[in-house]
Amino acid sequence: MKHDRATEDIRELAALYALGSLTQHEARSFEIHIQEGCAVCEAEIRRFARTLAEMGFAAEEVTPPEYLRDLLLARIEREGRPAAPPPAPAKADKVETPREKTAPSRTAPLFAAPPKRESPRIFPWILAVALIVLAAATFFLWKTSRDTIDQLQATLSASHSDLAELQKQIDTGKVRTADLEQIWVIMNRPGTRIARLIGQAAGPSNVGAILWDTGNTECLALGTFQPVPQGKVYQLWFFSATKKVSIGLIRADSAGRFFIKFPVPKEAEGATAVVVTAEPDNGSKIPTVPYCAAGRID
Amino acid sequence: MFQSGFQPAPGNGLVLPKHGNIDNSVTIVDQTAQTDHEVPLSNEALVALFKRIEDGDQSALTTLYDKTNRLLYGLVLRILGDRTSAEEALLDVYTCIWKEPASRDPVLSPMEWLTTIARARALARLHWNKQLKRKSAFQARNLDPAMTVAPKMQDLARQSLGSLVPAQQEILGWAYYSGLSCSEIAAQIGKPVGAVKTHARLGLNKLSDLFRQFLARQNQSGDETGGNQ
Helix, strand or coil, X not given: CCCCCCCHHHHHHHHHHHHCCCCHHHHHHHHHHHHXXXXXXXXXXXXXXXXXXXXXXXXXXXXXXXXXXXXXXXXXXXXXXXXXXXXXXXXXXXXCCCHHHHXXXXXHHHHCCCHXXXXXXXXXXXXXXXXXXXXXXXXXXXXXXHHHHHHHHHHHHHHHHHHHHHHHHHHHHHHHHHHHHHHHHHHCCCCEXXXXXXXXXXXXXXXXXXXXECCCCEEEEEEECCCCCCCEEEEEEEECCCCEEEEEEECCCCCCEEEEXXXXXXXXXXXXXXXXXXXXXXXXXXXXXCCCEEEEEC | CCCCCCCCCCCCCCECCCCCCCCCCCEXXXXXXXXXXXXXXCHHHHHHHHHHHHCCCHHHHHHHHHHHHHXXXXXXXXXXXXXXXXXXXXXXXXXXXXXXXXXXXXCCCHHHHHHHHHHHHHHHHHHHHCCHHXXXXXXXXXXXXXXXXXXXXXXXXHHHHHCCCHHHHHHHXXXXXXXXXXXXXXXXXXXXXXXXXXXXXXXXXXXXXXXXXXXXXXXXXXXXXXXXX
């Protein structure tokens, strides 16, 4: 809406526009109003813009450093000659109409007045900020990926460990299954005799059993014994009324468990008891006392 | 509190109205008799310089620089408050003139256009550098005996500003030398935004009337030493 006279509101708006004290939104709205052809508002802006220019005359004069003149000369040498001038204005002191303002060279002073909208060399800063944001985003993605990879690696490592443990349990289970199968097979044979090993004075917590397959002249020794003294080894004997026959050496694992199959010599026929003694490392021809375990053969 | 720069230089013979006196009368003391002042260029001479600059004459630019740099440097120094930034702003002003001499607004006199460009460049640099606090602490005291504009114009500007009521001086000072928005000024001085707007309008309106009255009297008297108008 064009105005037909200058009101106080218009003067205030024009004064604040010329001072550059309007907000960006207010200034833009006012510029649009001027460009729509309100000569009243335009005249007010020009009046105040000129007044502000004259305010500059009140500044105290200060002599700049001498070298500034040389810097200016160096700069304009570097910048080169100015661009070709646009066509000369028809009348020097004519106030432009809004339509004439389309020539940028003649409207620049009026609309350059609000200094807040001037942003010198802003593009390099925008570029710098964009690069910083990009670098931050890249670092964030890299860090996130790295964390994810670390987590996956940890999970994979744990899985490997679980798998190894599981495999170990499977292997142990397989061994026990095989042991049980052997026990089952031997116990189902008709000539199998069983002796239950009971701990004696030299090994009161020892427990075990002997499955003697008399048909195949072999026996299976199984049980859990307490650790044997340093430099000693357990030795299994079959006792009869007249003989004490060595069957073999029992070497338990770290937990004291053993599951060993021994051949049974012919001279052991008629044995009625089994005895386990602690003997020197290579075994002994005669069992020593006290016994570590003993049992009657049923 | 904003350090007002509107006080006249000591010993220049100005008669200022007291604060609060809104009488428009301003007494101008003619200083053209002072022979130690360098004679400022007339409007016609400045326009001729701009024409030569448009044609790519570097010597015209250096002449313009030699004749006008003190006022513009004082102005940008007053706005920016530190010499390094002021020197860069001053170089910006003359580089702009060299690159776009035809952009001059013919409605403004050459010196008015130069002060307009200088203020815009300095405020742009001020906002960019965020040097408001440093600026407030600065007070130029390096007075130069040479004159860039006619003494009458300089005196008129200083006296007119001095004739404003203190609130108008303060608010126009903030707006002119800092380029702050009304709400920012209101926050700085602790007054309502509406009061800031009113004082800015009344102050600027009064200055405009004073300048126009002076020019009208000058035209009537046909005073040849009237300066750059």
